[in-house]
Amino acid sequence: MGGTRDTRLLAVLVGVTLVVAIISSLGAPLVPSLAESLSVPIPSAQWSLTVALLAGTIAARSSGGSATGRGGARRWSWSWAWCS
Numbered sequence: 001m002g003g004t005r006d007t008r009l010l011a012v013l014v015g016v017t018l019v020v021a022i023i024s025s026l027g028a029p030l031v032p033s034l035a036e037s038l039s040v041p042i043p044s045a046q047w048s049l050t051v052a053l054l055a056g057t058i059a060a061r062s063s064g065g066s067a068t069g070r071g072g073a074r075r076w077s078w079s080w081a082w083c084s
Contacts, residue, residue: 023053 027049035045 027053 031042031045031049034049035042038045038048040048
């Protein structure tokens with residue numbers, strides 16, 4: 001591996017680590033109240049939060065990918081209008 005490639009890889013890994021840490025610290029306080037409001041055990045509430053975050057990640061990625069190409073901006077606008 002070259003020096004530039006190693007630097008980029010390190011930057012991506014540090015960035016992903018920071019994003020995961022921030023999302024975890026913001027989501028962790030929600031788990032007990034979510035478990036109480038849904039009347040489920042805490043591990044189930046953790047999974048429901050994880051699934052919601054994962055679905056948001058996939059939706060953001062797929063909507064960004066659909067915006068590229070011919071007519072992408074129009075398709076992206078309609079998809080978000082439909083979701084709203």
